[in-house]
Amino acid sequence: MEGHNDAIWGHVSVRRPGEDVFWIKAAGMGLEEATAANVQLIDLDGRRLLGPGIVHTELPIHSEIYRRRPEVGAVVHTHPVFATVLGAAGHRIRPVTHEGALFFPPDIPLFDQTTDLILTRELGEAVAAALGDQPALLLKNHGIVVAGRTLEEAACWACLLEKGARAQVFALALGAPAWTGAEEALLKRKHIYHDQALAFLWQYYCRKLRRQGMLS
Numbered sequence: 001m002e003g004h005n006d007a008i009w010g011h012v013s014v015r016r017p018g019e020d021v022f023w024i025k026a027a028g029m030g031l032e033e034a035t036a037a038n039v040q041l042i043d044l045d046g047r048r049l050l051g052p053g054i055v056h057t058e059l060p061i062h063s064e065i066y067r068r069r070p071e072v073g074a075v076v077h078t079h080p081v082f083a084t085v086l087g088a089a090g091h092r093i094r095p096v097t098h099e100g101a102l103f104f105p106p107d108i109p110l111f112d113q114t115t116d117l118i119l120t121r122e123l124g125e126a127v128a129a130a131l132g133d134q135p136a137l138l139l140k141n142h143g144i145v146v147a148g149r150t151l152e153e154a155a156c157w158a159c160l161l162e163k164g165a166r167a168q169v170f171a172l173a174l175g176a177p178a179w180t181g182a183e184e185a186l187l188k189r190k191h192i193y194h195d196q197a198l199a200f201l202w203q204y205y206c207r208k209l210r211r212q213g214m215l216s
Contacts (some may be wrong), residue, residue: 001209002159003080005031010078010143013062014151015075020044022062026053032214058117058213061122063214068128072147074154079143080162081170087138095180096171099164101188102157108136115141152202159205
């Protein structure tokens with residue numbers, strides 16, 4: 001609904017609280033098709049413990065972030081067009097609009113070790129190391145990774161990242177845009193994107209899905 005769907009590609013995972021296992025949809029279906037009937041429980045070594053279907057090949061993105069960052073409760077890896085284009089062009093996210101203040105300062109990292117899929121534990125470790133303690137990462141010519149304390153946070157931040165990237169691409173097309181400075185960006189982050197606002201934003205997205213008949 002917010003620009004992250006890419007046919008059958010892309011995936012979102014949720015850690016089971018307090019454990020080193022996570023839920024993720026089965027491969028071969030779109031994000032909008034996933035239901036409780038087709039999610040899998042996976043351990044950090046990529047073994048399927050529960051659930052039907054084929055596992056995603058890029059499980060190391062999720063498992064190695066969870067292994068490195070115990071506070072992370074959800075991981076999003078998708079291929080939104082505008083954020084991917086910015087990464088391909090070597091740009092970082094800038095607060096051209098409010099949304100960019102979530103991701104600057106500091107710069108969110110750009111992972112350019114490969115543009116291929118993240119298929120091995122070694123590449124997953126490299127992605128997790130590049131992400132560090134940041135909320136998001138651009139994968140050059142590939143997509144994004146967003147890590148949140150909760151599913152709600154990771155999903156909302158991913159949506160806001162793509163919205164900010166879209167505005168930045170449009171602004172760059174018009175010339176050299178101005179953006180909010182670092183000090184004021186931190187204030188915007190505090191004033192606009194606090195936990196209560198996150199809860200309200202998640203509720204809004206759920207209402208929007210219900211209006212479109214995509215959520216009961």
